[in-house]
Amino acid sequence: MVRLPLTAEQLAAGKRLGRQLRLARGDRTIAEVAQAAAISPETLRKIETGRLATPGFSTIAALARVLxxxxxxxxxxxxxxNDFQQTG
Structure with missing residues (x-):
């Protein structure tokens, strides 16, 4: 099964998600939060930077639990x- 490329909207949502997770993490390190959420630090790093724009639900649920x-x-x-997308 071939996965379709992500849309610009999906990529933007991934960047928003990553930015907010980074803010919620505060002073905690990526390693601390990743360990508490039982995910790899690299996965969290990819989400925070927008490189993993559509993480799995269980990953997001685990992060919500610890943040x-x-x-x-x-x-x-x-x-x-954003406002442009809503009005345009």
């Missing part, structure tokens, strides 16, 4: 669009 963010907050970030 001060709810799944609802994360969904809003991923579904949000």
């Amino acid at each position: 001060p963010m709810s799944l609802d907050d994360l969904a809003e970030i991923c579904l949000a669009r």
